[in-house]
Amino acid sequence: MIDDLTRQRLARLATAARDGDRVALEDLLRLAYPLIHGVCARLIGTQGDVEDTAQVALTKIAQGMSNYRGDAQVTTWMHRIATNCALDELRRARRRATPAPTVDDLDGAPDDNLTTVEFSVDVTRALDALSVEFRTAVVLRDVADLDYDEIAEIVDCPIGTVKSRIARGRAQLAEMLAPGNPARTADVERGGDD
């Protein structure tokens, strides 16, 4: 989530970086990377290389900063780049056979925290199962904490469509993650409903 303070700081740094301040650019990239990485992680899930994609996105941001016009919020601009990079990675991943994530994929998960870990895996799997359109909308809203109009600008569709995708995506997530759903890892592992 991006708090207001971070947004303001990003905006100040972007203005300075656009004007050639390389120290500001470096600070901006350092501040932005966890945000970019988070969006890439949620959009790509287990279906591709998150770090590689986030690296590519950050490089594009750095290279494109001099062309950033400032007519959109810098967070919108950066997330658009991250989203494009993540969707590119997903397209590539479709040609690869990626096994479905399991609890075993989380190396070193502490046993006493298994329920939380399992639920996290479930959320990842459920996100992976959403359509790219729904997933993108939900991630930009619930992970990147962007406004509807920012998301609409990024995915290039009307705000109404964005709201619909978010609502339907959330509903599908809730359904997939509902207690008692046989697809839910936690329930499968425990052999039943909570």
Next chain:
Amino acid sequence: MLDGDIGDDDERVRARAEEFQRIRDVLGSPPSPDEAVTERAVAAAMEATSTRRPRPSAVWRTRVLAAAATVAVVGGGVFAASQVSMDAGDDQADGSGAVETAADEMADAVEESAPDLPTDDLETADSSSGGDANRSTFGADEFLGEFATFAELDEALTARLDSQLAPVEGAAEAIDEPAATGSTPSDSGQTPTCAPDGLVRLGTALVDGTEVIVFTGAADEILVTTEELCEPVPPDEMTAPTSSP
């Protein structure tokens, strides 16, 4: 009874709200990169903005070299390789258009290098990608244009190159050996040489500011090598601060 139903509904609504909040909590807490990863990413991005060409990693360079070598084969090998130069960072800032940029530059290099190359002599870089040795143009742009992004192109070419790097390393050791047999002058004025193990040196390509050597063996083999290709970029070069004025 009615009160009980309402109570059940309330309970369900509350349970659903709690469940969804739990989902949002997880969603909103994606895995965070550790500090080392962040610093490496920042350093590489800053490096990409410097006046030097970006050199994020040896792997990336391998991919770029693969792309150049493919053009060499698509364009007839000998003739194109010496002219290929591309900047992998030329793509659009929003992540689109990378392939078009690379494809245009490569196709221009191919056509400039070998304007009279008979199409019958063309070899396709990857028959599975729809290449056609008898098409009426060089086809480099068509081939590259089949990929939506440069990264997709990377993947296809890197996979192809992976199986061919090993023999190239052996060939590289013999690169300074005198030419053997079977050499023919190229349109670019270079004389391909034949390595002792039978690989034909097609020529050199300037890729990302680095001269690479392009070989070919059988008709559709792509073999590239360079000293740097076999050695990872030194860590200090990958992470050196570039933000100083």
